[in-house]
Amino acid sequence: MVDLKVEIAPGVTLKNPVLTASGTFGYGREYAPYFDISKLGAIITKGLSWQPKIGNSGVRITETACGMLNAIGLENIGVERFLTDELPILQKLNATVIVNIFGNNQDDYANLAAKLDGIIGIAALEINISCPNVKAGGIQFGIDPQAAAKLVAAVRKKTSLPLITKLSPNVSDIVMVAKAVEEAGSDSLSLINTLIGMAIDLDRKRPVLGNVTGGLSGPAIKPVALRMVYQVAQVVSIPIIGIGGISNARDALEFLLAGATAVEVGTANFINPRAAIEIAEGVEKYLDEQGCVKVTDFIGSLA
Amino acid sequence: MYLFNSEVVKNQKLTQNIFRLRLKAANDFCRAATPGKFVMLGSDDGLFDPLLRRPFGICRWGSDWFEVIIKVVGRGSSQLSKFEKGVSVAVHGPLGNGYPNNNPKNDQKTLFLVAGGMGIASIASYLFSALDRNQSLAGTFLFYGAANYSELILLNELTAADAFGLQLQTITDDGSCGRQGLVTQLLTHELQSRPQSQVFACGPEPMLKSVQKVLLEADCDGYLSLENRMACGFGVCLGCVQTMINKDDDANVKTAKVCTQGPVFPARQVIF
Numbered sequence: 001m002v003d004l005k006v007e008i009a010p011g012v013t014l015k016n017p018v019l020t021a022s023g024t025f026g027y028g029r030e031y032a033p034y035f036d037i038s039k040l041g042a043i044i045t046k047g048l049s050w051q052p053k054i055g056n057s058g059v060r061i062t063e064t065a066c067g068m069l070n071a072i073g074l075e076n077i078g079v080e081r082f083l084t085d086e087l088p089i090l091q092k093l094n095a096t097v098i099v100n101i102f103g104n105n106q107d108d109y110a111n112l113a114a115k116l117d118g119i120i121g122i123a124a125l126e127i128n129i130s131c132p133n134v135k136a137g138g139i140q141f142g143i144d145p146q147a148a149a150k151l152v153a154a155v156r157k158k159t160s161l162p163l164i165t166k167l168s169p170n171v172s173d174i175v176m177v178a179k180a181v182e183e184a185g186s187d188s189l190s191l192i193n194t195l196i197g198m199a200i201d202l203d204r205k206r207p208v209l210g211n212v213t214g215g216l217s218g219p220a221i222k223p224v225a226l227r228m229v230y231q232v233a234q235v236v237s238i239p240i241i242g243i244g245g246i247s248n249a250r251d252a253l254e255f256l257l258a259g260a261t262a263v264e265v266g267t268a269n270f271i272n273p274r275a276a277i278e279i280a281e282g283v284e285k286y287l288d289e290q291g292c293v294k295v296t297d298f299i300g301s302l303a
Numbered sequence: 304m305y306l307f308n309s310e311v312v313k314n315q316k317l318t319q320n321i322f323r324l325r326l327k328a329a330n331d332f333c334r335a336a337t338p339g340k341f342v343m344l345g346s347d348d349g350l351f352d353p354l355l356r357r358p359f360g361i362c363r364w365g366s367d368w369f370e371v372i373i374k375v376v377g378r379g380s381s382q383l384s385k386f387e388k389g390v391s392v393a394v395h396g397p398l399g400n401g402y403p404n405n406n407p408k409n410d411q412k413t414l415f416l417v418a419g420g421m422g423i424a425s426i427a428s429y430l431f432s433a434l435d436r437n438q439s440l441a442g443t444f445l446f447y448g449a450a451n452y453s454e455l456i457l458l459n460e461l462t463a464a465d466a467f468g469l470q471l472q473t474i475t476d477d478g479s480c481g482r483q484g485l486v487t488q489l490l491t492h493e494l495q496s497r498p499q500s501q502v503f504a505c506g507p508e509p510m511l512k513s514v515q516k517v518l519l520e521a522d523c524d525g526y527l528s529l530e531n532r533m534a535c536g537f538g539v540c541l542g543c544v545q546t547m548i549n550k551d552d553d554a555n556v557k558t559a560k561v562c563t564q565g566p567v568f569p570a571r572q573v574i575f
């Protein structure tokens with residue numbers, strides 16, 4: 001039997017390399033009727049802000065060729081209710097929990113990190129610096145390497161939890177952002193968040209989404225995500241978690257080959273609630289069949 | 304709810320672009336079905352194209368099958384409408400909360416069912432469930448509106464429900480069947496003589512909006528079945544949310560997930 005354990009950040013060893021992507025797995029318990037969520041490497045919860053957030057109005061989702069656009073607007077219950085209502089359930093379900101956070105400014109992020117520091121049942125933080133709605137002096141944190149580094153350094157000071165920085169693909173050079181946040185103290189990187197896109201209703205001469213633009217996810221973005229993981233893996237020495245259109249075990253294995261230590265399954269969870277566990281089982285089966293002893297031997301072994 | 308691959312038993316063409324699919328299902332699934340619940344359906348070919356599953360009301364069911372009625376409006380519905388006998392379909396359901404049970408006290412009241420266009424698939428699930436359990440439909444009215452005669456479906460079965468006491472009134476935009484006009488006209492008219500009635504409505508959003516208006520004006524309670532776009536159908540994507548009045552705090556609004564908290568909601572709560 002292949003050893004599937006991976007270390008995604010110092011001191012954070014997961015039982016297997018399959019995680020779930022923020023915003024596609026609710027707060028975790030919604031999936032408990034479908035499978036034992038403690039069997040996943042980790043689950044990453046819906047992006048949390050300091051205050052509850054109600055999200056965008058109008059049409060929020062639409063399917064596009066081999067993908068979907070969403071403009072949910074980071075609707076969430078806020079950190080306080082997460083800690084009182086949701087985290088205890090996740091602990092009872094024995095899930096390994098990574099909390100995804102976002103804010104409107106640097107203080108928001110720092111406050112969230114301080115609040116979550118030392119709380120039992122949280123394995124790591126994933127900081128979403130790639131949300132299109134989050135502005136820093138008119139510039140998105142995620143598109144400016146310096147702003148991204150400053151933010152990570154500020155969060156770093158406030159928490160002893162391992163930090164995973166989630167990168168945006170909507171940049172001219174993702175490698176520069178990756179290097180900047182590595183230097184600023186991020187323990188690992190996850191990539192990619194959604195690509196900004198748009199859909200138009202021709203007959204009504206209107207944008208389909210209430211928010212006009214939205215984030216593209218699903219199989220359509222997999223080649224872009226693979227390329228970015230591959231490029232970043234060449235230059236950073238911290239672990240990378242690959243995200244983007246992963247729909248079956250073969251997709252996940254391709255990301256591991258490209259240099260990702262683990263993967264997050266996103267949109268595929270909507271189609272089949274058992275997708276993540278089926279992918280984890282599929283990865284194990286494939287590596288067993290290949291006679292692989294440790295998944296870490298397979299990671300980054302692209303010829 | 305259940306996740307399984309089912310097999311098409313029958314695909315019946317009802318009109319040029321409306322199809323009735325009968326699918327196999329386990330007893331447990333059928334026992335969990337109630338009027339107004341829905342399923343997410345998709346191909347099981349593993350190609351993810353179309354990507355997401357699509358929501359359809361469970362229109363009728365037996366002990367080992369259920370039926371959906373699919374109107375072709377885009378790629379997802381088009382793919383499903385072409386599935387012939389023997390083809391395997393991925394099913395997730397029954398999902399959501401259907402229409403409330405008519406308790407004995409409510410049974411004394413008149414029940415007005417209001418269906419616009421494909422809303423009939425959801426409304427008919429209530430009627431079929433009564434017929435299949437030999438329940439009387441005395442005091443039940445169905446107001447069924449569509450663009451024109453050729454868009455009215457299930458007319459044979461609905462007319463046959465006469466024998467159970469159903470009173471059917473149709474109305475079309477162009478007057479090609481029944482009266483000419485909008486289905487809310489029928490509701491407004493009948494509510495005048497029976498203001499203390501129960502109302503279930505399903506149809507396009509503009510129709511539900513005007514049903515809500517009629518109900519508020521008559522100070523009558525009722526339920527609306529919403530059909531917001533859905534990506535997951537089980538409460539995790541937040542794509543389907545609808546703004547609602549926050550009962551705890553009148554000044555405030557909240558959002559509700561149509562898939563898990565609905566699709567049937569008290570009419571007074573919905574903010575269109």
Ligand SMILES: Cc1cc2nc3c(=O)[nH]c(=O)nc-3n(C[C@H](O)[C@H](O)[C@H](O)COP(=O)(O)OP(=O)(O)OC[C@H]3O[C@@H](n4cnc5c(N)ncnc54)[C@H](O)[C@@H]3O)c2cc1C
Pocket residue numbers: 063341353357358359360361371372373374375376377378379380381421424425529530531532533566
């Ligand atoms: C709870 C629920 C129950 C439903 N029950 C039925 C049913 O019994 N029979 C039936 O024929 N349809 C039903 N629908 C609507 C059905 O799900 C959509 O028509 C279908 O998803 C469209 O998919 P598509 O790929 O064919 O179209 P798309 O290519 O996705 O869209 C084509 C057009 O359809 C419109 N559309 C897309 N999704 C919806 C939606 N959810 N509601 C209304 N319009 C939409 C779009 O605006 C677009 O103009 C139901 C929807 C919900 C949410």
Ligand SMILES: Cc1cc2nc3c(=O)[nH]c(=O)nc-3n(C[C@H](O)[C@H](O)[C@H](O)COP(=O)(O)O)c2cc1C
Pocket residue numbers: 021022023024046047070072074100128166192193194216217218219221243244245246264265266267268540
């Ligand atoms: C509906 C939806 C909501 C999402 N919400 C979040 C979020 O709250 N925080 C975040 O960091 N990413 C969010 N994402 C992005 C995903 O986590 C993931 O990065 C992206 O969807 C690409 O992966 P996929 O193609 O496997 O879905 C969301 C994606 C979708 C589709």
Ligand code: FES
Pocket residue numbers: 532533534535536537538539540541542543544560561562563
């Ligand atoms: S359809 Fe995904 S939350 Fe309702």
